[in-house]
Amino acid sequence: MGNPIDPARALETVDVRIKKELADVALNAAKANGASYADVRIGRYLNQFTVTRENKVLNIANTESYGVGIRVLANGCWGFAATNEVTKDAIAKTAIRAVAVAKANAKIGGAPVQLAPQKGYGEVNWKTPIEKNAFEVPVKEKVDLLLSANAAAMAGGANYVNSVLFAVNEQKYFASTDGSYIDQDIHRIYPSFTVTRIDPKAGSFETRRSLSTPGGMGYEYLTPLENEKVGGITTRYKKRYDILEDIKFATKQAGEKLTAKSVEPGKYDLVLDPSHLWLTIHESVGHPTELDRVLGYEANYAGTSFLTLDKWKSGKFNFGNDKVNIVGDKLQVGSLGAVGYDDEGVKCKKWDIIKNGILVNYQAIRDQAHILGLKESQGCCYSDHWSDVQFQRMPNVSLQPGKTPLSVDDMIKNVEKGIYIIGDGSFSIDQQRYNFQFGGQLFYEIKNGKIAGMLNDVAYQANTQEFWNSTAQICDERDYRLGGAFNDGKGQPGQSSAVSHGSSTTRFNGVNVINTKRKIG
Structure with a gap:
């Protein structure tokens, strides 16, 4: 276009x-x-x-x-x-x-x-x-x-x-x-890459995509800051990105994936990095709290929603446990969804969607606000182009960090049988945004509080309520990072929007993990 x-x-x-x-x-x-x-x-x-x-x-x-x-x-x-x-x-x-x-x-x-x-x-x-304006850079x-x-x-x-x-x-x-x-x-x-390594003897290959985050920033995003690095298995960044360092790790990790053992199905405690968790938030929280889906006005790309108005009106619908606090936010600096005013001229804001595990609000625009008894729009109206009409689009929807100091390493020390998942992968979710399955980029087995090596063929299955009610720990704000995408599809004719989702590393207990390896013969 x-x-x-x-x-x-x-x-x-x-x-x-x-x-x-x-x-x-x-x-x-x-x-x-x-x-x-x-x-x-x-x-x-x-x-x-x-x-x-x-x-x-x-x-x-x-x-x-x-x-x-x-x-x-x-x-x-x-x-x-x-x-x-x-x-x-x-x-x-x-x-x-x-x-x-x-x-x-x-x-x-x-x-x-x-x-x-x-x-x-x-x-x-x-x-x-x-x-630095990226368009000014040669x-x-x-x-x-x-x-x-x-x-x-x-x-x-x-x-x-x-x-x-x-x-x-x-x-x-x-x-x-x-x-x-x-x-x-x-x-x-958005800087990105994909590295591929081949094992010719086994006739197999593995890839590792970049762990960069698309963001509302200029070219300075590609100038890394030493004090922004977060240690651990993979080098991570909160506000800046070092593509040269990430691609070196990616090449090594793609090789390790070629010899990683296949996961044994069963129940595991999952430690989910923000580079992975953003997509789970997007699909299981972001889409089902869009008011037009709740009302059945919208069903393209992502279906409708199980979060019907009666659940909100009850004032006590248990979306997750009391550790789960999720906000809509059009203000967060560096995020894809950050603007001053939406496409209806409404000044943007931040508001609670899930508060202490309870569904308290949705995402609404000017012609929907009266349905929720709101006095004003929440400022989340958007059109992806001048030739398309604006309509309700997802703001940045983010899980709030824990209030108790907790690092990723400390979180892992408390896990006896678990999997640490980094990066987003393939996923599937039903048309009510309830039953789902998610993969990832990198999987590490956790045994008795220690990383025990890389795994392969991992995906986890749950429904939205049981998953968010299994939330056990959330790292504090020092670990808070954004993930996101440029291509959130919605509408007919279809439109794409750019949206970020923030979180700190989060632990979910007793989640069902399956083995995705395809058997031939």
């Missing part, structure tokens, strides 16, 4: 005064044609992909997409239209078309839209707090870094290696009839 551009054009900007003039054209045209409310999003979306394999550059792509999306309320119904012709005349016509769509929708019937009140903020701006510098990482992997015994650097800049301007004119400059970055 973008056109190729010269990298230098990525540093160009659109004057905010011009964007305000264009926005006013849309708002005035919508109101003049019968809209009771209107908002307009002027979006310029920039992506850069740098892709390498071994000692070769496979692709360098720079894309730009620029256009306007207009959403209106007329006769109690939503209407939406978009255009890539960013002129006053085209924008006025698009606003009139959006009103016509709303009026046509109103003829179908249904309850009128109820919008939560939202004050106008006037002219404001917000920018991801970056130190392509050669990025290529040299990736090829250096590949060379380190090949020198360490890798048979194949590929690495990618993905940079995103969303320049988003929002205006509404509430009186907001919000200019935002949002940056995200």
Whole structure:
């Protein structure tokens, strides 16, 4: 959804005064044609992909997409239209078309839209707090870094290696009839690689993917800080990432996986690293607490939800035990979901979803807030493109760290029979977000409080309630880290959003582990 551009054009900007003039054209045209409310999003979306394999550059792509999306309320119904012709005349016509769509929708019937009140903020701006714009860094510098990482992997015994650097800049301007004119400059970055090692005698291979975290940061993410390292089996980072060091560990660990013993199925205490646990949080907490899924309005990609309104209304639904505190958060610095204002012009915030194990809230936007008796939106509305309508999307959903000082090493010392899991892998979850199975990248057997060696073919199975009720210990905030993804899919037509999930290393007792090895013959 973008056109190729010269990298230098990525540093160009659109004057905010011009964007305000264009926005006013849309708002005035919508109101003049019968809209009771209107908002307009002027979006310029920039992506850069740098892709390498071994000692070769496979692709360098720079894309730009620029256009306007207009959403209106007329006769109690939503209407939406978009255009890539960013002129006053085209924008006025698009606003009139959006009103016509709303009026046509109103003829179908249904309850009128109820919008939560939202004050106008006037002219404001917000920018991801970056130190170095990734688009300002020469392509050669990025290529040299990736090829250096590949060379380190090949020198360490890798048979194949590929690495990618993905940079995103969303320049988003929002205006509404509430009186907001919000200019935002949002940056995200994701370095990644996959190392493959082969055992030709056994006819087998193993891989280890990077343990990097995509984040709402600039190129400074690739400048490691010594005091941010966390010791242990794998080198981990809280805010910065050392791709050269990670790829050396990855190459060694991929080789170790070739000779690791296969797991014996059974009940184990699991010690889950944040690089793994983020995905379990995403699937078993993030998706089922999206209010549109709870109501059955949304079922694409991830189904509906077992967390129906009656469970929330009871005020005592036991989602997990009292150690489990999970928040929605659009403010956390460095996270993928961090913005100042959402795509409805709502100032972002942080709120409780699971409190001491009890379901206390969901994720809601302006036209859903009244269902929960909320006086305002929670600020989690998002569209992945100017040409798509905004709707409820997952904020950063994170497990809060433990309050008692506890390190990973101390946690492992208390485990008699367990598995330490690092990195995300394949997963499966049902359409109610209840029964699930998760794999990972690295698995280490724990015996009598000590790491006893690497395992293979590990996956664990549980249902959401029994899993979160098995929470035994959570490391303190010193171990808190983010994981996440750029490609959280939802909607029809489908949209993708970027979202992070934070946690500290967490222990879950008595979880069922299966052996995933495929037997032939």
